[in-house]
Amino acid sequence: MDTSFQASLLDMCEAAGPGPLGPTVKRTHLAHGAWIDVRPAWVAGADALFERLAQVVPWRAERRHMYDRVVDVPRLLKFYEEDEPLPDPLLEDARRALDAHYAGELGEPFRTAGLCYYRDGRDSVAWHGDRIGRGATEDTMVAIVSVGSPRSLLLRPHGGGGPTLRHDLGHGDLVVMGGSCQRTWEHAIPKTGRPTGPRISIQFRPRGVR
Template structure:
């Protein structure tokens, strides 16, 4: 289930950093007032950023209660609260660009960053919405940057139904907005194919987890 990381032939470290947003962002309305924005290849130099994050972030494993037992979380994690410096200047640039683009619609800045390292196809995250805190009662946004090998991100209405699938990696951006965290679920499923590592960076406003 593990494959070596393969850099994108389209990625370049020249003028590395976030690209423009604006008209390059494609919005898809969903049911119940939810929507997603997609901006493929938003981060130039994403493969080099991936390598720096894998090397420099103090990743840790977690264990959580699941039903009647404690299990390993199938990915490595690091959370940066709003008072903590981010581990790479490019993430600061990305957060500033997201804040500028979504300021009028969100009405507040993105403040925290949660990072996940999916080491291979055995690492995953189950169906969920970011409903700890204000996300359970208010419309909000979660912006996710994916670097490294592409992995599937699935979205479906709460309670099941046909799922939307997006393969995200190599600097792609997805933003989940409106009621998405309350009325939809998202997941990164396990993969039986040989799969390279991926880092997911989730920017959130204050009080949303």
């Protein structure tokens, strides 16, 4: 599997691990009680982390029913259940830091981790919200750490018809979607025809949210 991408020079200058949160996090309030937090370059050593995850995670290709046919899911996947060891100690550190920062708001720890491998610009995920389980009826949080080459995360109100927000995420960037975001907004990683390197996203979620 080709894991080549353009590494960030800034990422080579710091000790590996998650950085501070607190005032370094920028929150944007959206409509309908939704919000997103963004913390650029949160994880130092993210490029080396990308290389490790690309090699050690047991990536799986999936096929799903789409209308009247079965199609390949355009990305590779691995889901880590509750109490399943994460594939790298740095991810354990990141989850602990997120738990500490969001404990007062979320009221519970992040329990699971879903990993997605976007190999190039042809890999993508369509518009959706994480509405399987509690996210369909309750406010919750999904924290996403991106490593590897930046890709565009788009957000729009559920069903469209409103402004579309864009954040280019990679090289250790953090975005957290909270409040009603999973019910009232949608997010996507669109395909792109531009040359782009691979990216891995790590989605930390509380219990019962998919």
